[in-house]
Amino acid sequence: MDIESTLLEKGKDLSVKTAIHVRRLFERFGYDEVFGRSAVMNVVDLKQSGASKLLSNLVQKDIIEPVSGYGKGKYKFKK
Template structure:
């Protein structure tokens, strides 16, 4: 599987679980996608840079949500 396809599958799984309204953190990504900490961090960075997710304030540090 190519990296692009794997990323798409990961984003789909993440969105299926959390949708637009629920915040998630790195540990949830590690568990759901079976990634190690560094892989989950890289994945989060990739999604933030692609403007797919955004940081959420008021829910503690390191929380993210999908952008609408």
């Protein structure tokens, strides 16, 4: 499954801006790379609170998932 079909299926109520952020994050990290808040801040140019809100929103929408073994607050895209 690619990110576009994931967005169509799970991200119906995401804003256009959030969908753009998701695409940019996916282009950078894909399915296999693990990322955290600071990486999100760099890739989509958000402040700390905005990056945290984006991550929690994407976890709730089941687009990304928390990953253990890399420290607290690390995520990757769900396949």
